[in-house]
Amino acid sequence: MCVRLIYIQVCLFDLATSTHGLCGTIRITQRIEIACNRLNPAQNQVIPDIVPDPISILLNTSKETNMTTEEEPIAKDAYDKLADTYAQDVENSAYNAHLEFPGTTALIPDVDGKQILDAGCGNGRYTEWLLDHGGEVVAIDVSTEMLTRATERSDGQAEFHQANLGAPLDFATADEFDGIVSGLALDYVQNWHQPFTEFARLLKPGGFFVFSVIHPLDEYNIDGDMNYFEIEQKTKDWEPPVPYYRRPFSAVLSPLLEAGFRIDAITEPQPTDAFKEQRPERFEKESKQPVFLCLRAVRRES
Numbered sequence: 001m002c003v004r005l006i007y008i009q010v011c012l013f014d015l016a017t018s019t020h021g022l023c024g025t026i027r028i029t030q031r032i033e034i035a036c037n038r039l040n041p042a043q044n045q046v047i048p049d050i051v052p053d054p055i056s057i058l059l060n061t062s063k064e065t066n067m068t069t070e071e072e073p074i075a076k077d078a079y080d081k082l083a084d085t086y087a088q089d090v091e092n093s094a095y096n097a098h099l100e101f102p103g104t105t106a107l108i109p110d111v112d113g114k115q116i117l118d119a120g121c122g123n124g125r126y127t128e129w130l131l132d133h134g135g136e137v138v139a140i141d142v143s144t145e146m147l148t149r150a151t152e153r154s155d156g157q158a159e160f161h162q163a164n165l166g167a168p169l170d171f172a173t174a175d176e177f178d179g180i181v182s183g184l185a186l187d188y189v190q191n192w193h194q195p196f197t198e199f200a201r202l203l204k205p206g207g208f209f210v211f212s213v214i215h216p217l218d219e220y221n222i223d224g225d226m227n228y229f230e231i232e233q234k235t236k237d238w239e240p241p242v243p244y245y246r247r248p249f250s251a252v253l254s255p256l257l258e259a260g261f262r263i264d265a266i267t268e269p270q271p272t273d274a275f276k277e278q279r280p281e282r283f284e285k286e287s288k289q290p291v292f293l294c295l296r297a298v299r300r301e302s
C-alpha cells in the first residue's frame with residue numbers, strides 16, 4: 001500500500017514591484033502531508049479524484065493566495081525567437097508528438113460543439129486538434145510570433161488573443177467556456193494562483209481544465225543540493241535558452257484546489273511505440289522516469 005503523507009508547512013509571500021505596477025510574486029514553500037492510502041500501481045494509470053474533498057478544505061489556507069497578481073512573461077522573447085524552429089519540431093518530436101500529446105489528449109472529454117479555450121496555444125497544435133474534434137476555439141498566447149503561426153494554421157476557424165497567463169484575462173467573460181486546454185504553457189508562469197483563479201472564473205460550473213506540464217521530478221536531482229520544495233527558475237538549454245519554473249507537487253495541486261477545482265484524473269505518460277521507433281536510445285530511460293504530468297480538473301459547482 002502506498003501511503004502519502006502531506007502537511008502544510010509554510011507559505012511565504014514575496015511582494016515585489018514590476019514595470020506593470022504592483023506585482024505579487026508568490027513563492028510557496030509548502031510541504032504537505034496527507035494521509036492517503038490510494039494505490040498507484042502503474043505509472044500511466046488515471047487516478048480519479050485523487051484528492052478527496054476534506055483535503056481541498058485543508059489546503060484552502062489563505063485568502064491572500066487568491067489575490068490578483070501580474071507577473072512578467074519570462075519566456076516571451078525566447079518563444080518569439082523560437083517560433084519557426086518550434087513549429088518545425090513540435091509535430092514530429094518524439095517527446096511532444098509521442099509522449100506528451102497522446103497523454104494530454106487522452107484526458108480531453110468530448111469537445112464537439114463546446115466553447116474551448118486553448119491557453120498558451122503556441123503554433124496551434126492543440127487548437128487544430130480541438131477544431132478537428134468539433135470544438136469552437138478561442139486561443140491565447142503571449143508570443144506574437146507564435147500567435148501569427150497559429151492564426152495562419154487555423155485558417156480563420158479559431159479566435160486568437162495575445163494574453164499573459166500570469167495576468168488577468170480580460171478578453172473573456174465569466175462562465176464563457178465549457179473547457180480549457182493548456183499544453184506545456186504553465187511552466188513559464190511562477191504563480192499558478194493567478195491563471196487558475198482566472199480559469200475558474202472563465203469556466204462554466206462543471207467545466208473541465210486539462211493541462212500538461214513538466215513533471216515535478218523531471219530534472220530534479222535527489223542527490224544534489226536542490227530544494228525540492230521551492231518553485232525555482234531554471235533554464236532549458238535550447239537555442240535561444242528558455243527560462244521556466246520547476247515546482248513541487250504541492251505547488252501543482254494546491255492552487256487548483258484553492259481556485260475551486262476538483263482533481264479528476266492524473267497521468268504520467270510513458271513513451272509510445274512511435275517514441276521507441278523514433279528515439280530507441282531514450283526509450284528505456286523515459287519508460288522508467290517521468291517527464292510530463294497531465295492532469296484533468298473540473299470546476300466545482302459551488
Ligand SMILES: C[S@@+](CC[C@H](N)C(=O)[O-])C[C@H]1O[C@@H](n2cnc3c(N)ncnc32)[C@H](O)[C@@H]1O
Pocket residue numbers: 072073074075076079080090119120121122123124125126140141142143146163164165166182183184185186188189
Ligand atoms: C512549449 S510551448 C507550447 C505551445 C502549445 N500549447 C503546444 O503544446 O504546442 C509554450 C507556449 O507557451 C507560451 N507562453 C509562455 N509564457 C506565457 C505566458 N506567460 N502567457 C501566455 N503564453 C505563454 C509560449 O509563447 C509558447 O507558445
